[in-house]
Amino acid sequence: MRSWPHRHREPPGPEADLSELLLHAAHQMRHGWAQSLAEWDLSPHQAMALRTADAEDGGRVSDLATRLRIAARSATEVVDGLEERGLVRRCPSPTDRRAVLVQVTEEGRALAARVEGARKETQLAMFDRLDDGEREQLEHLLRALIARD
Numbered sequence: 001m002r003s004w005p006h007r008h009r010e011p012p013g014p015e016a017d018l019s020e021l022l023l024h025a026a027h028q029m030r031h032g033w034a035q036s037l038a039e040w041d042l043s044p045h046q047a048m049a050l051r052t053a054d055a056e057d058g059g060r061v062s063d064l065a066t067r068l069r070i071a072a073r074s075a076t077e078v079v080d081g082l083e084e085r086g087l088v089r090r091c092p093s094p095t096d097r098r099a100v101l102v103q104v105t106e107e108g109r110a111l112a113a114r115v116e117g118a119r120k121e122t123q124l125a126m127f128d129r130l131d132d133g134e135r136e137q138l139e140h141l142l143r144a145l146i147a148r149d
Contacts, residue, residue, distance in 0.1 A: 036118040
């Protein structure tokens with residue numbers, strides 16, 4: 001069984017295959033974004049949950065878990081942390097008295113906007129290494145790889 005060198009932290013060598021290169025590039029982007037989140041003491045999961053809750057404007061915790069592809073218990077823990085900081089609040093659903101919705105507070109919306117700006121800056125820093133034609137080609141290739149039949 002092959003071991004992954006330092007969990008993709010060191011640049012892959014010339015023998016690296018395409019999957020290793022792609023994983024390393026994705027790791028670099030995630031790592032840069034996670035570093036930028038330290039300013040607000042947010043984990044990547046919290047930032048993604050805040051962003052998703054803001055976009056959905058009042059979804060259930062279970063819906064948030066599905067969108068984030070995490071267990072409902074994990075989503076509950078993430079929402080608990082965001083709620084403790086005053087970034088979200090739990091509210092009863094106006095249409096289903098058994099349901100509780102997660103709503104982003106004004107403070108949460110402001111932070112979500114700053115986090116989104118940091119995410120975009122991280123992307124720009126990485127993709128600015130490519131010229132316009134290379135970025136277009138990369139986008140085309142990635143879309144081809146993820147296309148569903």
